[in-house]
Amino acid sequence: MTKDKTITAGQAGAMCFFMILANKILVLPSLLVEKTRAEAMFVPIVLFLIEFLMIFFFFKLKKKYPNFSFSEIVRKSCGRWAVILTNVLFVAFFLSKAVLLYNLKSIFLKSVVYHEENALVYFVCFVPVVTHMALAGLRVMGRTMQVFLPTIFVLVIFVVVVGFTGITNIPAFFESSVSQFLTTTFGHVAAFGDSVFLFLIMDKIEVKKGEFKKIFLPTLFAAIFVCLINIVFVLAYCYTPFMHPFAFFELISFVREYGGMGRLDLIPMVGIIVFSYFQLAMYMKFFMISLQNLFEKMGDTLSAVVFVFFFLLLVNFVVLTSSQTIFYGEMILPYFMLFPFVIVPIFSIIGLCFRKKILGADG
Amino acid sequence: MRQFLVSLKKTPMILVVVLVFVIYGFSALGAPAEVNEFAIVTSIGLDRLEDESEGKYEVSLLVFTPVAELNFVENYKVVSAKADSLSDAMYHAGLYIGREVGLSHVKVVVLNERFGQGDLAEELDFLIRNIDMATSTKIVMSNVEAKEVLKVIQKSDSESSIKVSELLNYNNKFIFTEDSSLETFFSGCLGPTKTALLSFIKLENGKREENQGASEQNSGKSESDNNVDIKNDGETVVFFDGKQKFKLSGEQMKTINFLSGTYQEGDISVENITKDDFVDATLIFDIVGKRTDYRVVYENGIPVILINIDLKLLLTEIQNKDGLVGKDVERMVFEDEILDKISSKVKEYVFEAVSIMRENEVDILDFYTFLNNLSPIKFKKFLKTNEGFFLNNVIFKVGTRISIE
Numbered sequence: 136m137t138k139d140k141t142i143t144a145g146q147a148g149a150m151c152f153f154m155i156l157a158n159k160i161l162v163l164p165s166l167l168v169e170k171t172r173a174e175a176m177f178v179p180i181v182l183f184l185i186e187f188l189m190i191f192f193f194f195k196l197k198k199k200y201p202n203f204s205f206s207e208i209v210r211k212s213c214g215r216w217a218v219i220l221t222n223v224l225f226v227a228f229f230l231s232k233a234v235l236l237y238n239l240k241s242i243f244l245k246s247v248v249y250h251e252e253n254a255l256v257y258f259v260c261f262v263p264v265v266t267h268m269a270l271a272g273l274r275v276m277g278r279t280m281q282v283f284l285p286t287i288f289v290l291v292i293f294v295v296v297v298g299f300t301g302i303t304n305i306p307a308f309f310e311s312s313v314s315q316f317l318t319t320t321f322g323h324v325a326a327f328g329d330s331v332f333l334f335l336i337m338d339k340i341e342v343k344k345g346e347f348k349k350i351f352l353p354t355l356f357a358a359i360f361v362c363l364i365n366i367v368f369v370l371a372y373c374y375t376p377f378m379h380p381f382a383f384f385e386l387i388s389f390v391r392e393y394g395g396m397g398r399l400d401l402i403p404m405v406g407i408i409v410f411s412y413f414q415l416a417m418y419m420k421f422f423m424i425s426l427q428n429l430f431e432k433m434g435d436t437l438s439a440v441v442f443v444f445f446f447l448l449l450v451n452f453v454v455l456t457s458s459q460t461i462f463y464g465e466m467i468l469p470y471f472m473l474f475p476f477v478i479v480p481i482f483s484i485i486g487l488c489f490r491k492k493i494l495g496a497d498g
Numbered sequence: 499m500r501q502f503l504v505s506l507k508k509t510p511m512i513l514v515v516v517l518v519f520v521i522y523g524f525s526a527l528g529a530p531a532e533v534n535e536f537a538i539v540t541s542i543g544l545d546r547l548e549d550e551s552e553g554k555y556e557v558s559l560l561v562f563t564p565v566a567e568l569n570f571v572e573n574y575k576v577v578s579a580k581a582d583s584l585s586d587a588m589y590h591a592g593l594y595i596g597r598e599v600g601l602s603h604v605k606v607v608v609l610n611e612r613f614g615q616g617d618l619a620e621e622l623d624f625l626i627r628n629i630d631m632a633t634s635t636k637i638v639m640s641n642v643e644a645k646e647v648l649k650v651i652q653k654s655d656s657e658s659s660i661k662v663s664e665l666l667n668y669n670n671k672f673i674f675t676e677d678s679s680l681e682t683f684f685s686g687c688l689g690p691t692k693t694a695l696l697s698f699i700k701l702e703n704g705k706r707e708e709n710q711g712a713s714e715q716n717s718g719k720s721e722s723d724n725n726v727d728i729k730n731d732g733e734t735v736v737f738f739d740g741k742q743k744f745k746l747s748g749e750q751m752k753t754i755n756f757l758s759g760t761y762q763e764g765d766i767s768v769e770n771i772t773k774d775d776f777v778d779a780t781l782i783f784d785i786v787g788k789r790t791d792y793r794v795v796y797e798n799g800i801p802v803i804l805i806n807i808d809l810k811l812l813l814t815e816i817q818n819k820d821g822l823v824g825k826d827v828e829r830m831v832f833e834d835e836i837l838d839k840i841s842s843k844v845k846e847y848v849f850e851a852v853s854i855m856r857e858n859e860v861d862i863l864d865f866y867t868f869l870n871n872l873s874p875i876k877f878k879k880f881l882k883t884n885e886g887f888f889l890n891n892v893i894f895k896v897g898t899r900i901s902i903e
Binding site: 246247259260263264267303304305306307308309310372373374375377378379 | 510514518626629633677680681684685686688689690864866867870871874
């Protein structure tokens with residue numbers, strides 16, 4: 136097992152920003168609007184509240200046990216079986232999320248740019264770069280994301296502002312029922328819960344006094360951006376979401392009719408590609424870390440090969456088409472979310488309750 | 499060299515980049531140019547056929563074929579094909595051109611009147627599912643076959659398709675309360691009011707004068723003196739739930755626009771005005787500023803919409819029976835009596851617009867969303883207790899403030 140270098144709070148914040156933002160702005164808004172119309176704008180807000188509750192537990196654990204890993208805390212408070220369970224769930228979680236992300240992004244690229252290319256082309260384009268990033272280590276990934284963060288920040292603001300100018304009418308609110316709203320919220324919970332990675336690498340994040348805000352502020356901004364993109368999409372395309380399946384891209388693509396302005400839709404497209412590379416690399420890295428927690432002697436290369444093998448298998452045989460991907464995301468993955476939203480908080484509460492046991496055993 | 503190989507070994511990503519360039523770069527360079535593979539369609543004409551023996555639909559495409567020429571003349575031609583579905587007809591039209599049909603530059607879709615007989619929303623399914631079609635593409639209905647309209651566009655000159663879209667953009671700004679595009683049509687059909695508007699243009703025979711300009715000479719219009727003109731007088735087709743409900747004349751559309759808060763332009767004429775300088779004259783005012791405020795109060799559970807229209811007018815024309823009025827407009831003082839007449843005219847417009855919507859049971863201006871978003875509980879209760887078309891039970895009250903500049 137290779138020892139990863141530690142990352143700063145700022146780098147962890149940058150990783151959080153990309154993790155939170157990337158997989159919620161492309162297909163999710165359209166799916167939400169299709170089910171709950173104008174009320175779709177409240178779904179991410181509800182789900183972010185749950186996500187921030189999970190981040191609150193991370194904050195508490197990190198403050199109490201600054202040098203401990205989550206596995207250590209779980210082992211000392213609940214025993215070895217709990218560590219195995221947690222890491223197995225981490226492995227399954229990151230692999231399943233990576234598959235969903237890859238499929239959605241390849242469907243987007245196929246629909247919008249490369250109509251005639253097959254899935255193998257995207258695989259060739261994505262996997263080597265992503266593997267390289269994951270093998271380079273946490274610190275390299277964190278630094279790269281820190282460099283890209285301001286540009287992406289400006290890009291997202293630009294898209295949101297241009298999107299606002301495209302709103303002509305306000306849709307009718309309160310048309311969907313409470314049960315519809317709750318069913319949709321649960322059905323799309325799979326897009327959330329990514330910040331659970333903070334637990335996995337909590338011993339590798341160096342947080343000095345007063346630096347917690349460096350993690351939370353980018354996370355908060357990412358959540359605000361997701362909500363804003365969703366709101367703009369709802370206001371612009373409330374009754375025709377089926378005509379606009381790719382929200383972040385569609386918000387700006389309407390400008391192409393005002394001849395002479397050029398292809399401004401290239402701007403969100405570049406953003407989407409950068410997001411995809413970063414997030415897929417993070418999923419791979421966290422899969423590798425959790426696999427190495429299970430098999431301590433496993434090296435980086437072998438764990439990367441295991442990821443690519445299972446990834447290729449799932450991508451090609453389980454969720455290849457758009458409808459399969461949506462079914463997988465709405466029907467199967469929500470149950471995986473019990474892990475970040477229920478199991479991890481339960482272990483965190485147990486860990487917080489057995490302070491003496493954890494610190495005493497360490498001492 | 500050895501150092502280079504060592505650095506390559508250390509950074510294998512360079513190899514991947516080189517590999518990607520070698521595989522895809524050369525294949526991209528060897529691929530034929532896209533302009534030779536695609537026929538660029540600038541306008542689409544869709545005709546629902548009366549005689550369905552050869553197919554249910556006829557699709558006509560105004561195609562721009564990019565060919566390198568010295569004289570910079572753009573080659574447009576109309577190709578058409580018949581089939582039982584729009585996608586099939588489109589495919590066959592592509593076969594006639596010998597190129598793939600590229601729809602990303604389509605600006606206008608023209609429909610014939612027969613589309614009003616069926617469910618238009620269902621019939622246009624092909625267009626909205628086509629990822630290349632911009633949802634902002636203008637959509638318009640015509641009194642003749644769409645193919646004929648495309649031929650007129652093609653004949654008038656090579657730039658005319660752009661002119662037709664400009665005509666529709668003008669409609670959007672000055673005639674319609676809303677745009678007439680694929681997006682707004684479907685948004686209207688699928689919204690709570692299920693109401694959508696489409697612009698209606700007519701082809702009319704007209705005799706043209708000679709030497710009308712370079713563009714016409716270039717397009718070879720000298721072949722005939724009798725030309726067909728496209729007429730746009732603001733006539734509008736109203737669809738409810740995807741089906742044609744009725745047609746609004748340009749004048750009726752004007753009254754609807756008066757009620758709309760978004761519409762800011764237009765004119766207003768007042769007849770039988772007598773002053774020191776003229777008798778029984780008709781005064782025509784240009785609207786230079788218009789602000790429409792809506793307030794809603796519920797009286798016994800019934801919504802009362804209080805509309806306050808603030809108008810700033812400019813006198814632009816005096817039609818006086820006794821000849822020219824030799825006085826500067828700036829020096830004219832308009833008494834309360836004239837202002838009252840203008841106010842009555844405005845109210846007349848508003849109530850005519852309301853009665854059009856009530857008679858036809860369509861909520862063209864989306865009062866449903868306005869009332870629902872303002873107080874959803876009260877509005878839902880009102881809908882439950884009042885059966886039938888909801889606007890029949892809503893009370894409208896109009897207040898005006900007129901100022902003449």
